[in-house]
Amino acid sequence: MTPAQNRAPKVSSVLLCLCCIHAFFSCAVRLVAGQTSKPVFACDVDSDPSLAGFGFCNASLGVEVRVADLVQRLTLQEKVGFLVNNAGNVDRLGIPKYEWWSEALHGVSYLGPGTKFSSLVPGATSFPQVILTAASFNATLFETIGKVVSTEARAMHNVGLAGLTFWSPNVNIFRDPRWGRGQETPGEDPLLSSKYASSYVRGLQQSDDGNTDRLKVAACCKHYTAYDIDNWKGVDRYHFNAVVTQQDLDDTFQPPFKSCVLDGNVASVMCSYNQVNGKPTCADPDLLAGIVRGKWKLNGYIVSDCDSVDVFYNTQHYTKTPEEAAAKAILAGLDLDCGPFLGQHTEAAVKGGLLNESAIDKAISNNFATLMRLGFFDGDPRKQLYGKLGPDDVCTPSNQELAREAARQGIVLLKNTAGSLPLSSTAIKSLAVIGPNANVMKTMIGNYEGTPCKYVTPLQGLAAVVSTTYVAGCVDVGCGTAQTDDAKKVAASADATVLVMGADQSIERENFDRIDLNLPGQQSLLVSEVANVSKGPVILVIMSGGGMDVSFAKDNDKITSILWVGYPGEAGGAAMADVIFGDHNPSGRLPMTWYPQSYADAVPMTNMNMRPDPATGYPGRTYRFYTGPTVYLFGDGLSYSNFSHSLVQVPQLVSVPLEEGHVCRSSACESLEATGEMCSNLALDVHLNVKNVGRFSGSHTVFLFSSPPSVHRAPRKHLLGFEKVFLASQGEAQVQFKVDVCKDLSVVDELGRRKVALGTHVLHVGDLKHALSVQIGSSGLSLSPPRHF
Ligand SMILES: *[C@@H]1O[C@H](CO)[C@@H](O)[C@H](O)[C@H]1NC(C)=O
Ligand SMILES: *[C@@H]1O[C@H](CO)[C@@H](O)[C@H](O)[C@H]1NC(C)=O
Numbered sequence: 001m002t003p004a005q006n007r008a009p010k011v012s013s014v015l016l017c018l019c020c021i022h023a024f025f026s027c028a029v030r031l032v033a034g035q036t037s038k039p040v041f042a043c044d045v046d047s048d049p050s051l052a053g054f055g056f057c058n059a060s061l062g063v064e065v066r067v068a069d070l071v072q073r074l075t076l077q078e079k080v081g082f083l084v085n086n087a088g089n090v091d092r093l094g095i096p097k098y099e100w101w102s103e104a105l106h107g108v109s110y111l112g113p114g115t116k117f118s119s120l121v122p123g124a125t126s127f128p129q130v131i132l133t134a135a136s137f138n139a140t141l142f143e144t145i146g147k148v149v150s151t152e153a154r155a156m157h158n159v160g161l162a163g164l165t166f167w168s169p170n171v172n173i174f175r176d177p178r179w180g181r182g183q184e185t186p187g188e189d190p191l192l193s194s195k196y197a198s199s200y201v202r203g204l205q206q207s208d209d210g211n212t213d214r215l216k217v218a219a220c221c222k223h224y225t226a227y228d229i230d231n232w233k234g235v236d237r238y239h240f241n242a243v244v245t246q247q248d249l250d251d252t253f254q255p256p257f258k259s260c261v262l263d264g265n266v267a268s269v270m271c272s273y274n275q276v277n278g279k280p281t282c283a284d285p286d287l288l289a290g291i292v293r294g295k296w297k298l299n300g301y302i303v304s305d306c307d308s309v310d311v312f313y314n315t316q317h318y319t320k321t322p323e324e325a326a327a328k329a330i331l332a333g334l335d336l337d338c339g340p341f342l343g344q345h346t347e348a349a350v351k352g353g354l355l356n357e358s359a360i361d362k363a364i365s366n367n368f369a370t371l372m373r374l375g376f377f378d379g380d381p382r383k384q385l386y387g388k389l390g391p392d393d394v395c396t397p398s399n400q401e402l403a404r405e406a407a408r409q410g411i412v413l414l415k416n417t418a419g420s421l422p423l424s425s426t427a428i429k430s431l432a433v434i435g436p437n438a439n440v441m442k443t444m445i446g447n448y449e450g451t452p453c454k455y456v457t458p459l460q461g462l463a464a465v466v467s468t469t470y471v472a473g474c475v476d477v478g479c480g481t482a483q484t485d486d487a488k489k490v491a492a493s494a495d496a497t498v499l500v501m502g503a504d505q506s507i508e509r510e511n512f513d514r515i516d517l518n519l520p521g522q523q524s525l526l527v528s529e530v531a532n533v534s535k536g537p538v539i540l541v542i543m544s545g546g547g548m549d550v551s552f553a554k555d556n557d558k559i560t561s562i563l564w565v566g567y568p569g570e571a572g573g574a575a576m577a578d579v580i581f582g583d584h585n586p587s588g589r590l591p592m593t594w595y596p597q598s599y600a601d602a603v604p605m606t607n608m609n610m611r612p613d614p615a616t617g618y619p620g621r622t623y624r625f626y627t628g629p630t631v632y633l634f635g636d637g638l639s640y641s642n643f644s645h646s647l648v649q650v651p652q653l654v655s656v657p658l659e660e661g662h663v664c665r666s667s668a669c670e671s672l673e674a675t676g677e678m679c680s681n682l683a684l685d686v687h688l689n690v691k692n693v694g695r696f697s698g699s700h701t702v703f704l705f706s707s708p709p710s711v712h713r714a715p716r717k718h719l720l721g722f723e724k725v726f727l728a729s730q731g732e733a734q735v736q737f738k739v740d741v742c743k744d745l746s747v748v749d750e751l752g753r754r755k756v757a758l759g760t761h762v763l764h765v766g767d768l769k770h771a772l773s774v775q776i777g778s779s780g781l782s783l784s785p786p787r788h789f
C-alpha cells in the first residue's frame, strides 16, 4: 500500500478523491456524533428484529451455510460492491458499508481509511519498526506484540475507530540493503521471516476463547511475491518484472508466505504490484489459485495491493480492456480489490461473457467468510467476546512497557571496546548528546505508523539518567553541511559522547530506495571530528531500517562502541538509555547483512538472483549465498557478557531408508526427493549446553546453522533454528533443536523440488562445528558420545 500522494499519477486522482470523500464523511460523523462512536456491524437485530430471520445473521449456523445464504440474496450489482475495499452497503439486508483497509504493522496505524484516531482514542502503542523487533530473535515477543496490537485494535473497533481486517505484516525478504521498505520486514532470512510471520499473525488473530474458527482480527501477509523494489534509479514497482528462478522462488521468496498460511493460518494474502516472470502477481492463477488457495489451502481472502489491478491494466498494459483485467484477476483467484477497479469493470466483464457470476460468488464468499469469523454478522460487537474493550485498553502502562521491552530486546551492540559500554550512571557526570537523530520523535516509529501514546526521544531517555548537553550538528538527517564546532566543544568536555545518526523516511521509505549505503551527507565527517576530540568514550548510535556502511567507524579506535537501534518505536529513547547505562544487557542480532558501499556500486538492485554467478562476477545476496566483504554479518551482535556453547548430544550419522526399487539403491545419488514415507518421523535432536561466562546476566540467542553438501547450488550456510534463553551470570541452560531431516537437511533443487542432500552437513553453533553425515541405509541415527568442547 502506499499513501495516496505517492501513487502513480493516474491512480492517485481516483484514490485521493476517495480519501477526500472519506475524510469529509468522517468529519461530518464526528461533528454529529461528538465523542461517542458506534462500531460498524451487520445484523443489528436490536434495531431491526426482522434481521434475525436471515440465515446469514444466525450465529448458530456454520460459516459456510451463512455465507451461502447471504450470497444467494444478492443481485449481481450488489455482489460487485463486495469486491472492493470500500465495500458497499445493502440496507434491505442490514449490511452497512465496511472499509477493509486497515494497517497494524507495529501498532494500530492511521494508514488505511479503515482506522483513525480521535479525541476518544488519540493514540495507540507504537512498537519498534519490524526490522528491530525481528532482531530480538524472540518468537514469543513477536506473538506477544501481535496480541497487544489486536487488543488495541478491538478496543478501537468497539468505538467505531478501527476495522477488523489489517493488512499486516509485510513478510517480503529483505533481499537488497537499498530497499526503502526493508525496515517493514523481518530481514533477509527465510526461517526468521517465516517464524516472524506465523508468530505475529497468531498474536493478531488467535481468538481469546480458543475457537480456531474465530478471528480476533484478520491479518494479511504481503506482498506476494518477490516484491522488494520500490523505486531505484527510475525502476519502480508498478513496472518492474521480477525475473526469478524457480529455485530462488521456492527457497527464498515463498517460505515466509507458506509459513504464514500453513503455520500462522493467516486470513489473507496480498498480491503485489510487480510482475514475476512476466505475469502480474494479481493476475497469475498459478501463484494465487494454484499455490495460495490450492496447495496451501488459505482459509480467507486474497486481496490486491492498492490499485494493483488498475496498475496491471493501465500501467503494465497486461490486458487490452479493463473488463479483461477484471476477469483475469478474479479467475486467477483474487477475491478483493484494494481500489475501485473491480467495482467499475466486473459487471461488464460478466455481461461480456469473460467471467461467470459463479466466480464472483466464490470471491465474495471468501470475503464474507472472513467477516463471519470476525463476528461482523453477529450483531453488536460490544455484546461479544471483546465487547468490554474500549479506550482504556489502548496505551495501557503495560502495553507501553512492552514497546520499551521490545526495543531493548532488539537493539544490537555491534562494537564495544573493552571498558566502553555500559556507561556507569554514577561515574559519568556529563554526557554530550549529538546528532540529527538525537532528539527525534516521528523518526523513531518508521513508516506504517500510528499516532503513538507518547514519545521518549533518545535525548529524553539519556537525560533521565545523567546531565546532558545536546547539539544537533546537522540541520536534518540529510546533513548537507555538518556544523562541527559546537559539537566538538561539548564532546571535548563531557565525560562521554553519544552520537545518534542514521536515516529517516527522507532517506529510505516506500516508493524510494537508496542509492547510497553510507551515512547521509556529512554525517560521517561530524562523527569522525567529534570522536577525534572527545574526552570520554564515544558511542555511535545508528537509527535506520537498512544497514549502513559504517566501516569508517568500525575502524576508528576513537569510536568505542556502535549500536544499531532500528527505528525503535515510541519508547526508543528510554530503551537506548537502558542499554547504554547497563539496565539492560543487549541481546539483539542483525537480521540482515550490512554491505559496504562497493556492493551497492557493483550490484544492480534489479538482479533478483540470490545465487552468485562466477561467469559475470555477480556476488549473490544475503549470508546464505554472498561471500564477499561485509561491514557486519547476519547474526552479529554483542552482549555485555560472553556465552559459551557445548554440544551435549548430536548424531554423527543419519541413515535414510529407501524403498526396494528406488534408483538410488543401485546408483550414486547426490540427493533424494524429500517426500513420502521416507520423511515420516525422520528427525534428530541437537542437544546443546549454553553458559553465561560473563559478569552480567542477559539473554542470548543460540543459532543453529547448517552448511549442506554442495549439491544443487545449495546455500553455503542456512539457519535451521534459533532459541533465545535468559541466563544469569554463570548460569547454564540446555537447548534442544529438533532437526527434521526432510525439512531442515534438504535443499531446493534447480526445478524447485525439495531434496535431502546426501553427504556431510556441517552444523554450526557459535564457533562450534559438527559434521553430520546423511547417507542411504537402514533407518537410524548414530549418536556421538556426549562431548564438551
Ligand atoms: C438459527 O438456526 C438454528 C439452527 O438451524 C435454528 O434452530 C434457529 O431457529 C435459527 N434462529 C432463527 C432466529 O431463525
Ligand atoms: C462459465 O460457465 C460455463 C458453464 O459451467 C463454462 O462452460 C464456461 O467456460 C464458463 N465461462 C467462463 C468465462 O469461465
Ligand SMILES: *[C@@H]1O[C@H](CO)[C@@H](O)[C@H](O)[C@H]1NC(C)=O
Residues within 6 Å of the ligand: 528, 529, 532
Ligand atoms: C584529529 O585531530 C588531530 C589533531 O588533534 C588532527 O590532526 C586530525 O586532522 C583530526 N582528524 C579528524 C578526522 O578530525
Ligand SMILES: *[C@@H]1O[C@H](CO)[C@@H](O)[C@H](O)[C@H]1NC(C)=O
Residues within 6 Å of the ligand: 418, 639, 640, 641, 642, 694
Ligand atoms: C568475551 O570473550 C572474548 C574472547 O575471549 C574477549 O575478547 C571479550 O573481552 C569477552 N567479552 C566480555 C564482555 O566478557
Ligand SMILES: *[C@@H]1O[C@H](CO)[C@@H](O)[C@H](O)[C@H]1NC(C)=O
Residues within 6 Å of the ligand: 138, 140, 141, 144, 405, 699, 700, 724, 725, 726
Ligand atoms: C522473549 O520475550 C518475552 C516477551 O517479552 C519475554 O518475556 C522473554 O523474557 C523473552 N525471552 C528472552 C530469552 O529474553
